Amino acid sequence: MIMELKVAEKSGAEILVQTLLDLGVDTVFGYPGGAVLPIYDALYDHPKIKHILVRHEQAATHAAEGYARSTGKPGVVLVTSGPGATNAVTGITDALMDSIPMVVITGQVATNLIGSDAFQEADTVGITRHCTKHNYLVKQPSDLAGVLTEAFHIATQGRPGPVVVDIPKNVQVAEAEFRSHNGKINPRYQPQIDGDFKAINEAAEMIMQAKAPILYTGGGIINSGPKASETLCQLAELLGAPVTSTLMGLGAFSASSEQWLGMLGMHGTFEANMAMNRADLVVCLGARFDDRITGRIDAFSPNSKKIHVDIDRSSVNKTIRVDLPVIGDVGRVMEQLLAVLKGRKFNAPDYEEWWARIKGWRATNCLAYPESKTEIMPQEAIRKLWEATHERDPIITTEVGQHQMWAAQHFDFEKPNKWLTSGGLGTMGYGLPAAIGAQLGDPDALVIDIAGEASIQMNIQELGTASQYRLPVKIFILNNEYMGMVRQWQELTYESRYSNSYSDSLPDFIKLAESYGWTGILIEDPSDLEAGIKKMIETDGPVLVDCRVAKLANCFPMIPSGAAHTDMLLTPEDVKGTMDDNAKALV
């Protein structure tokens, strides 16, 4: 029997901080306010927890996402009640959509005031119920350590996601006995890790019979950890099959491999989309058949058998019906699959005919773009950025828009955890705070936010955060003076009626950067592109590059929403007429 020792009482705030330390938290992104003052006071005595003071709570959540996505550790956020919590909602939702492990601690008004419309009261648990994996309102300081331990467990295990812990101010002040909860695991949430053996065998059987297989990989592989990427390489090598990926999965498989087809989906490559369409076996590994990937559902990979490996059962058969679901951690399931295939002495055929067809599709050279001597082509800028930096394994974050898609298309990723982008929610304003989070996770890394001039303004205030913590983050703005992606859709769908998509009254980004203590670099001429990029990399400290690019360039290839993979637009010349209402109704 274990002796029940009398333990000293601590305040809720101290219990919180102590539990964070026990759980290995060393970085918290936050912003203070009335309802979290007791916690901030407790933090004052704990220099081991580094608190990063952002300039807006949304940025705290994206910074936590960037930190999490690049390090594999959960991101931790601390904000006050009311506006602090509501400002965090966008980043929480973003983390839910992209399966990012995150724990958000929100202050709340005292329990006796809840429901009275008290100052800075918001129903945080109600508001975040559907944008979290789980959330809590803690009513007793004695519950805090247990709840936080469970919150971290839920955020990180299974399909990762954000968890909100709402703590009323009186619970932060009141005292309770405190025992460390370290090491205790939660019996009520235990996701399945190993794939069902029968299903794995069946998968192996299907693979052995395929004549035109393709591996379709997603963010789940990144979430599973770097080992999963290695296993993917081994599996791909054994199979000799082509590999494509979602936006979120880029980097899990080396872009320099012969088997790499490039990204899949709306702005994916012709060869990836055609191969998906013509494959006889699709092995989906940690991806979820998102609408940006599938295009028109009834035309998606019509003749293939489909295997879907996912840790979240609700992802199976959600949009696309599959022949064989395998529930489990994708890294683990790939290991199991490899073992079975090797056990059966599987020797992949060389899929000669299959590769010959792929070669044909590759020959369209779908990522080619028009050249210009007078204007900087945005694609060219990305390519030059890649050339100048790839040897340093940079971490690339993005905002949302054309620049994001060009980065996905033209920047080749070789390793996991180096590509941080808002995929599911598509949140403009993600890139700069995410870069700050990533830089904190790896102070020596070269971290670059590839941005648009519109998106960057959504969290531009975070220039100050990077200055304060001496973070040498680089921002590379592809400035086309338009909300380019909106403009492109208006061009293609609404006869170039550019309603409110011009970026008017732009600031002087260079002066703006300088006012925050950053270095600003203006690149206007194609002949200055390389030198400008070189200067950005060689300048110590944070640098903002305002790179003026062709204003009306479009991002191709493109599958118009609601169209089939085979109806890809490769060049502007492929675009004819206006879209009908059915197409217009799709996002």
Add this chain to the structure above:
Amino acid sequence: MHIKEEKVERHVLAVLVDNEAGILARIAGMFTARGYNIESLTVADISADHAISRITIATNGPPHVIEQIIAQLDRLVPVHSVRDLTEAGPHVQRELALVKVSGKGENRIEAMRLADVYRARVVDATTESFVFEITGAPDKIQTFVGLMREVGLVEVGRTGVVAIGRGPDAA
């Protein structure tokens, strides 16, 4: 452009959940957030230590939506298990209703007669009103309430469906 509707099936689900604050909002909110239908939802604590509640949900949707509903319920942290009773086989569905009718003369006699046929019990009576208690499958209650409408229905309260599988085993 017009928006298409799909053919739906009715399913009754039994969901065991942690008996904790907000659980009902979490379940009901998941249905609204994802656009699923709730025909009826009942909940009560069922374990000796009050730790577990059983929620019975009658819902409808095309088969692939029902499959999603079950998977989406199952991934909520406080949900222990989800059983599709409709899929599992024979089961009993019951609902209780309290039905108030008022009237005199022929209507009153007719109400009493119908109550007798439908095995509804009188739980309150005045010279010009009755309150009937009726239990049964939802369609029986539906029919009874429909009939009462013709003889002086004043108001009706229904519990919503509870259901349980037939035979010796738990679902």
